[in-house]
Amino acid sequence: MPGPLWGGRFGTSPAEAFERLNASIPFDVRLAPYDIRGSIAHARMLGARRMVSEEESAELVRGLEAVLGEVESGRFSWELSDEDVHTAVERRLRELVGDVALKLHTGRSRNDQVALDLHLFVRDAAGRIREGLLGAMLALVEVAEGHRDLILPGYTHLQRAQPILLAHHLLAHFEALKRDLRRLEAAREAANVSPLGAAALGGTPHPVDPALTAAQLGMEPFANSLDAVSERDFALDLLYACAVLGVHLSRLGEEWVLWTSAEFGFAALDDAYSSGSSIMPQKKNPDAYELMRGKSGRLIGDLNALLITLKGLPLGYSKDLQEDKEPLFDAVDSVLAMLAVLPEMLRTARFDGARMARAAGGFSLATELADFLAGRGVAFREAHTAVGKLVRRCEELGLTLEETPREELAAAHPALENLPRGLLTSEGSVSNKESPGSTSPRSVKLQLEAARAFLDEQARGG
Numbered sequence: 001m002p003g004p005l006w007g008g009r010f011g012t013s014p015a016e017a018f019e020r021l022n023a024s025i026p027f028d029v030r031l032a033p034y035d036i037r038g039s040i041a042h043a044r045m046l047g048a049r050r051m052v053s054e055e056e057s058a059e060l061v062r063g064l065e066a067v068l069g070e071v072e073s074g075r076f077s078w079e080l081s082d083e084d085v086h087t088a089v090e091r092r093l094r095e096l097v098g099d100v101a102l103k104l105h106t107g108r109s110r111n112d113q114v115a116l117d118l119h120l121f122v123r124d125a126a127g128r129i130r131e132g133l134l135g136a137m138l139a140l141v142e143v144a145e146g147h148r149d150l151i152l153p154g155y156t157h158l159q160r161a162q163p164i165l166l167a168h169h170l171l172a173h174f175e176a177l178k179r180d181l182r183r184l185e186a187a188r189e190a191a192n193v194s195p196l197g198a199a200a201l202g203g204t205p206h207p208v209d210p211a212l213t214a215a216q217l218g219m220e221p222f223a224n225s226l227d228a229v230s231e232r233d234f235a236l237d238l239l240y241a242c243a244v245l246g247v248h249l250s251r252l253g254e255e256w257v258l259w260t261s262a263e264f265g266f267a268a269l270d271d272a273y274s275s276g277s278s279i280m281p282q283k284k285n286p287d288a289y290e291l292m293r294g295k296s297g298r299l300i301g302d303l304n305a306l307l308i309t310l311k312g313l314p315l316g317y318s319k320d321l322q323e324d325k326e327p328l329f330d331a332v333d334s335v336l337a338m339l340a341v342l343p344e345m346l347r348t349a350r351f352d353g354a355r356m357a358r359a360a361g362g363f364s365l366a367t368e369l370a371d372f373l374a375g376r377g378v379a380f381r382e383a384h385t386a387v388g389k390l391v392r393r394c395e396e397l398g399l400t401l402e403e404t405p406r407e408e409l410a411a412a413h414p415a416l417e418n419l420p421r422g423l424l425t426s427e428g429s430v431s432n433k434e435s436p437g438s439t440s441p442r443s444v445k446l447q448l449e450a451a452r453a454f455l456d457e458q459a460r461g462g
């Protein structure tokens with residue numbers, strides 16, 4: 001097929017520089033499998049509604065399946081002059097089945113076609129990210145289960161605050177990822193609408209059946225043809241889900257960057273998940289976790305890029321919408337690349353429990369003393385002040401709370417005289433928590449069971 005699809009009206013072929021700017025084929029070629037599946041559904045609908053004969057419909061479907069085969073085996077080749085994936089597929093179809101290919105575009109426009117392709121891509125991507133996310137969540141649970149006794153400091157202001165179980169900490173990340181899963185599911189559902197049959201924007205005089213096309217793709221049909229070609233909310237939903245997931249991974253990543261530093265020394269990554277320095281032979285760097293921090297910025301950028309493209313855009317197709325693809329592809333690729341690494345990287349890391357425990361003790365136990373007093377009827381504010389003074393006194397004496405003699409405790413507040421010494425240990429402190437969802441071993445056990453039950457339910461397709 002010489003020249004572009006719309007060439008009929010034009011006296012000359014496009015200038016090369018314009019062609020280069022205008023073409024989406026270098027990046028939208030990855031939509032080819034979705035484009036072809038959509039065209040197969042459309043071709044069947046054309047036959048069912050007698051817009052083409054049954055033989056023609058069958059021939060179109062056969063030809064499209066052949067093109068799909070070429071795409072899947074990597075034999076499909078495109079030209080810049082194809083402009084976009086839709087044109088490339090149609091060009092190849094005509095080469096394979098001849099002029100019957102010219103009937104495929106009846107009752108359809110590239111506007112509803114590209115919108116459909118993107119819906120299918122988002123639906124598929126949300127599903128794949130979901131799988132990756134479940135893998136990371138399972139790894140968090142397994143690592144938590146495998147290290148149920150380890151205690152590390154919980155931080156506020158990055159200052160040691162209170163001892164917590166490592167399992168509790170890992171499960172906090174699990175909860176965040178669980179919410180990401182819900183956002184992905186929402187994006188998947190929003191994407192599961194077929195715009196085919198909307199044509200350019202206002203529908204078509206041909207007797208198309210959008211519900212029939214949609215049903216073949218396992219989708220719902222659109223309600224309003226103008227909305228169907230104009231909206232990209234479903235892509236925003238996925239980009240938002242990716243951006244929030246990226247932010248979650250960046251926070252986890254930052255913690256691992258800290259934990260694996262010599263200053264913290266809480267954990268070490270397996271060699272397979274670290275890299276070295278080209279100049280400093282001793283270096284072992286947590287690059288993957290740094291990239292999780294780094295790529296989160298890019299994911300926020302991808303969301304922003306599409307929001308800004310859509311802002312103020314009048315309804316109906318505008319070429320601006322061609323800019324929806326690259327941020328979306330970039331976000332999906334980035335998220336999948338991170339999720340491919342995370343589970344094994346978590347599983348193969350080693351923890352230095354002794355070092356964590358040392359960091360978790362000390363003045364991090366001060367709240368325990370204040371809570372003990374409050375439990376003995378001392379007003380919490382009063383208890384807080386008394387223990388604050390005690391901490392200052394200990395600092396003067398160069399003692400930790402555990403080492404402080406009973407007289408000093410009693411001097412700080414008489415009720416501290418009978419303090420069970422076991423409370424002044426990290427183990428005592430975590431076990432002493434009674435509240436639901438807390439860091440006590442009992443509560444963490446329940447959280448682990450709930451996490452397992454959640455994952456089992458997901459595996460059963462829940």
Ligand code: ARG
Nearest residue numbers: 024084110111114317321322
């Ligand atoms: N390449 C275009 C895109 O990605 C396909 C739709 C073109 N539609 C049009 N009316 N020019 O958005």
